[in-house]
Amino acid sequence: MDRAKHPVSNLAGRYGHPLHPALVAVPIGAWVASFAFDLASRFVSEPQALAEGARWLIGLGVIGALAAALVGFLDLFAIPTGTPVFRTALAHMAINLAVTGAYAVNFAVRGAGTAGPVAAGPLALSAVSLAGLTVAGYLGGELAYRYGVRVADETTQAPGYRSTDKENS
Secondary structure, three states: OHHHHOOOOHHHOOOOOOOHHHHOHHHHHHHHHHHHHHHHHOOOOOOHHHHHHHHHHHHHHHHHHHHHHHHHHHHHHOOOOOOHHHHHHHHHHHHHHHHHHHHHHHHHHHOOOOOOOOOHHHHHHHHHHHHHHHHHHHHHHHHHHHOOOOOOOHHHHHHHHOOOOHHHO
């Protein structure tokens, strides 16, 4: 499993500092904010700006997700096949690709120049996509925190756990 902690390329980030978890903040933040805009557009007197903002946040999220996926693929290549962590990584990837595809469709369906509040269909698609994103995020947490994918090995971590308190030395 130590192999899964080391990058196959420096493009994935240096050892112990993977880029994928940092990059996923862009689509997660954009898509959560877009859902908030979607909901808000249904409760204000002039919803056009919120509906259009939600659409562009979705587009930004798709671009960010594609960037995160490219780096995530590099992390996947370091994981030994036939292991529970590899199966978890494949599920994480598949769900994220489905969510990204759903958001790309959502962006296209909305079209430019929305005249009113976000319609029920795109709103429902966003809600389902966020649910999928939550599941994928949970699996990503499993990869990092349970299996230690791209996290420093125990020997590298050990100095950080040594006590500097003279009583505990």
